[in-house]
Amino acid sequence: ECNALDSIDWLSNDVSTGRLDPGEMTSLTLVIDSTGLELGTHAANLCIFSAAAGTPVQSININLSVKASSIFEDSFELTEDPTNN
Numbered sequence: 001e002c003n004a005l006d007s008i009d010w011l012s013n014d015v016s017t018g019r020l021d022p023g024e025m026t027s028l029t030l031v032i033d034s035t036g037l038e039l040g041t042h043a044a045n046l047c048i049f050s051a052a053a054g055t056p057v058q059s060i061n062i063n064l065s066v067k068a069s070s071i072f073e074d075s076f077e078l079t080e081d082p083t084n085n
Contacts, residue, residue, distance in 0.1 A: 002047035002059070010037055010064060011044060030062070037066045 005013060014029045030046075041063060048058040 001045060002057070003044045005046065008044045008046070010034060010042060011046070011062065032062075032064055034064065034066050037064075039066050039068060041065050
């Protein structure tokens with residue numbers, strides 16, 4: 001099953017449609033934005049459609065793991081003034 005790119009709110013790209021002649025290649029840039037996402041794993045199945053008879057659909061599984069920042073996870077407390085000699 002394919003997800004439409006516009007239905008994946010944390011994923012965007014620089015090209016939404018295009019056409020390549022046989023033998024041509026191009027690059028596609030995907031941008032992942034985890035802003036506002038719940039902690040945990042977010043998955044999508046992005047599909048590229050082709051006119052090639054043998055492989056009309058290329059599926060790209062995308063998994064994003066959002067984890068808590070650990071730098072101040074339990075709190076932060078300054079116990080000693082580092083400028084005090």
